[in-house]
Amino acid sequence: MTQPNQAGPRRIGQVRDFPIDTHMHTAFSHDSNVLLELYAAQAADLGIREIAITDHVDFLPGSPGYRYFDYDVRRRVMVDAAARWAGKVAIRHGVEITYESRYHDEIGEYMRAHPFDYAIGSVHAVADSPYARGRIETFASGKTVAEAVAPYFAEVERAIRSGFFDTVGHLDQCKRWLLPWFKPSDFATIPEAYEPLLNALVESGTALEVNSSGLRYPEHETYPGPWVVARFRQLGGERVTVGSDAHLPSSFAFGLEEAAEIVAAAGFDRLSLERAVDRGDLVLPDRFLRTS
Numbered sequence: 001m002t003q004p005n006q007a008g009p010r011r012i013g014q015v016r017d018f019p020i021d022t023h024m025h026t027a028f029s030h031d032s033n034v035l036l037e038l039y040a041a042q043a044a045d046l047g048i049r050e051i052a053i054t055d056h057v058d059f060l061p062g063s064p065g066y067r068y069f070d071y072d073v074r075r076r077v078m079v080d081a082a083a084r085w086a087g088k089v090a091i092r093h094g095v096e097i098t099y100e101s102r103y104h105d106e107i108g109e110y111m112r113a114h115p116f117d118y119a120i121g122s123v124h125a126v127a128d129s130p131y132a133r134g135r136i137e138t139f140a141s142g143k144t145v146a147e148a149v150a151p152y153f154a155e156v157e158r159a160i161r162s163g164f165f166d167t168v169g170h171l172d173q174c175k176r177w178l179l180p181w182f183k184p185s186d187f188a189t190i191p192e193a194y195e196p197l198l199n200a201l202v203e204s205g206t207a208l209e210v211n212s213s214g215l216r217y218p219e220h221e222t223y224p225g226p227w228v229v230a231r232f233r234q235l236g237g238e239r240v241t242v243g244s245d246a247h248l249p250s251s252f253a254f255g256l257e258e259a260a261e262i263v264a265a266a267g268f269d270r271l272s273l274e275r276a277v278d279r280g281d282l283v284l285p286d287r288f289l290r291t292s
């Protein structure tokens with residue numbers, strides 16, 4: 001596990017005066033113990049108008065996030081918090097589903113039975129994945145970057161094409177796990193590997209998430225990087241989200257200024273949340289649009 005490294009080429013911090021952070025984890029996730037209240041208080045202080053709480057739901061039996069939270073209990077907490085913070089910070093009842101094609105039908109059933117305001121579908125390094133700790137070294141050694149990303153990208157494409165999700169989370173997070181073998185610049189040498197994912201997003205109307213968590217890690221690049229967001233726009237992509245993927249209070253809204261700059265430079269003037277909803281209130285602040 002790599003450690004967060006904030007000594008990057010540019011000093012990055014929490015965004016201020018911003019429409020939304022769409023990705024964060026609370027104590028309803030197995031890997032966070034942040035209380036929702038703390039994110040809401042920070043959002044109010046920083047001038048972030050809306051937050052989507054996106055706790056993990058996993059489907060691999062025995063995994064730490066396996067159907068981790070009680071939907072009804074969590075929903076009540078969300079509704080109560082939304083009422084308490086109304087007029088200051090909008091709180092949205094979201095989820096981050098670990099997509100695995102082998103559980104496609106089960107995930108579909110879960111989504112139908114459990115409505116959310118906003119759903120992220122993400123591919124993670126589950127226990128028997130080639131990217132799991134203890135397996136990745138054998139998997140990555142001797143491979144080209146194209147071969148090393150192939151299983152991850154194939155599963156991400158299936159997640160997108162499932163149509164279950166508003167957004168696909170951290171499109172190329174395998175960058176983090178593959179860092180001992182490949183640098184972010186190596187990923188830029190395989191644009192053809194990204195094309196099927198970007199086309200799937202465009203064709204299915206799924207938003208592309210620009211996940212800023214990579215800026216906290218040694219790779220110092222969002223998931224995905226700027227050139228991928230620009231290519232998405234060229235291919236006709238219309239919807240992007242930005243999320244910090246915070247699991248700690250200090251990570252909340254971290255790097256979203258940089259993520260929004262990437263989005264604006266690619267030619268987008270606004271952010272998204274729900275599938276197929278054009279949110280005029282998620283237009284990027286003027287400071288981003290002046291320079292784009």
Ligand SMILES: [Zn+2]
Nearest residue numbers: 096122169170
């Ligand atoms: Zn994730």
Ligand SMILES: [Zn+2]
Nearest residue numbers: 023025096245
């Ligand atoms: Zn997450």
